[in-house]
Amino acid sequence: MQGELLAERFRIGDRLGAGGMGQVWAAQDERMRRDVAVKVVHPQHGMDETETQARFQREVQLAGRLSHQNIVTVHDWGEVSVDGRPTLFLVMELVHGVPLHRRLEESTPAWPLAVGWAAQIAEALHAAHLQGVVHRDIKPANVLLTPSGRVKVLDFGVAKFMGETIGARELTVTGVLLGSPPYMSPEQADGDRDIDHRSDLYSLGCLMYHAVTGRPPFMASSHWAVLRKQMEATPEPPGSYAEGLPSALNDLILSLLAKRPEDRPADAAVVYGTLSTLLADHAVTEPDGNILEVTQLGHSHSVSALILKRAWELRAEAEKLKAEAIREVKRTVEVVRSELKVLVRRTEDMDAEMERFTARASAGEFQRAEEDYYQVFKKSIGGTGYPTPREFGGSVEAEFGTALLPDEAKRMVTRFTNLYNAELEENHIA
Numbered sequence: 001m002q003g004e005l006l007a008e009r010f011r012i013g014d015r016l017g018a019g020g021m022g023q024v025w026a027a028q029d030e031r032m033r034r035d036v037a038v039k040v041v042h043p044q045h046g047m048d049e050t051e052t053q054a055r056f057q058r059e060v061q062l063a064g065r066l067s068h069q070n071i072v073t074v075h076d077w078g079e080v081s082v083d084g085r086p087t088l089f090l091v092m093e094l095v096h097g098v099p100l101h102r103r104l105e106e107s108t109p110a111w112p113l114a115v116g117w118a119a120q121i122a123e124a125l126h127a128a129h130l131q132g133v134v135h136r137d138i139k140p141a142n143v144l145l146t147p148s149g150r151v152k153v154l155d156f157g158v159a160k161f162m163g164e165t166i167g168a169r170e171l172t173v174t175g176v177l178l179g180s181p182p183y184m185s186p187e188q189a190d191g192d193r194d195i196d197h198r199s200d201l202y203s204l205g206c207l208m209y210h211a212v213t214g215r216p217p218f219m220a221s222s223h224w225a226v227l228r229k230q231m232e233a234t235p236e237p238p239g240s241y242a243e244g245l246p247s248a249l250n251d252l253i254l255s256l257l258a259k260r261p262e263d264r265p266a267d268a269a270v271v272y273g274t275l276s277t278l279l280a281d282h283a284v285t286e287p288d289g290n291i292l293e294v295t296q297l298g299h300s301h302s303v304s305a306l307i308l309k310r311a312w313e314l315r316a317e318a319e320k321l322k323a324e325a326i327r328e329v330k331r332t333v334e335v336v337r338s339e340l341k342v343l344v345r346r347t348e349d350m351d352a353e354m355e356r357f358t359a360r361a362s363a364g365e366f367q368r369a370e371e372d373y374y375q376v377f378k379k380s381i382g383g384t385g386y387p388t389p390r391e392f393g394g395s396v397e398a399e400f401g402t403a404l405l406p407d408e409a410k411r412m413v414t415r416f417t418n419l420y421n422a423e424l425e426e427n428h429i430a
Contacts, residue, residue: 001025001040006089007078010038017099019141021158026094029075036075039090039158040082053079056088056161062133063157070124072144072154095152101140104210111245112282114211117143119275120151121204126268128156129197136160136195138203139183140210181226182216183207186259189227198261201271205256205264212249213241217257231259249278372400377416386420389413 004012006027013026022041029036041056057077064074076091100117103109109117121143128135135142135156144152185202187195209217217236218229235257239250252274258264265271373396380387380395387395393409396402404412 001082005030006038006080010036010091012038021155027091029091035094037072037092037094039092039155040080041088041090041158041161053088059157059161060090062131065131066128066133066156068124068127070120070151070153071127071156072152074157090158092154095144095146097144097146097152099141100143100145100151100207100211103145104140104214108214108242109211111212111242111249112279114208115249115275115278116149117145117151117211118204118208119272119279121153121207122268122272122275124151124153125197125200125204126272129200129268133157134160134195134197135200135203136188137180137183138200138207139180140207141180143207181223181230182210182218184227184230185261186231187261189230196261197267198264201256201264201268202258202261204268204271205253208253208256209235209238212245212253213238215241246278246282248274252278373412374416374419376400377413378420381420386417387413392416 001012001023002014002025006012009029009031011028011030013028016024016026016037018024022039025038025040027036027038028034060074060077067073072095073093074090075093077088078091079086079088081087121138125135125138133156135153137155137158138153142154144154146152181189183203183206185195185199188199206216209215217238218226218233220226220229235254237250238253239245239247252265252271256264256271265274376395376399377387377392380392389406389409389412392413393404393406396404396409
């Protein structure tokens, strides 16, 4: 087809790729003077031309309403004769980039990079699902990675047209199974044509599984065996193959791979929110790395904005905690300082008491005859009986000008009481 002019407008250039649904060519829109991509859909044998064209037009028009930074824009459609058979073609935005499946063939990316891609795909799916458009063939080959790091999702509308025209589990004229078994949802693998947006979420889960582990969740020797596994087998947790994978990411992928659509996340917005939070939390906990460089998102992307917002929130929270910690430290210091002042005063009082004690000892006060104290004791005996230790101590201080320690006064009172009682008994006997 190279060099041909389609619809008297699109000059065909180099072939960009081919698959089960057709061939993609670079082209020049001679009317608009812009580069475009033209997808020539495989001729459909045995189909009513009018019915097929109407169905194609309906799906292309729906896809053409999608305007999103992560979706390849559809410009136009038409019909061309290939080998004498009427064949439909689709005109799209020409995107310079690498298909994701080629990138995954080279190496398994770091999980933040894979999450950055998946977040952008989820954004594209959410925008499409809001318009009632289900992709039906989300797989690495339908995702382009641009040099700027932006993800572009291809073929909105085409998979549904092909599925309704041929049947989701039949072969195309090229002998290639329509759809991609490693990324097909259980309901799609089972031939259910009445699928909704949750089928795309399952396919996204398969794609994410592949991106973080280096392999799809289910592999087998034939397409049909893979389809059977999609419908019946339980996938191994991706964390079993990817060391260091966050548990939240592991759980998200497994929830996307739930067999029943109602057990998957509600919509692509929920998936996007979880992925964005994962990136944001990773960004603020890895200060030595630049998450925007790792994910190749660029500063203008909405995920980047969320990362910066999350980082700001956590920084503000950290500053708040820091301020509270400083206030608590200051309060603790004041309490300790106050307690130290009390201890210092007590120490000073004890030092003064020791000095008085030492002075008394050096002056021979403690050498005073016990008889002197006994005489004070007897003088203190009144009509109410023997003096208490406190009363005795007061009498000693009044008599001699020195104070007795409480324990010392108590011992003397006990001893002198016994002595005085003994004297009374002796006088009574005499």
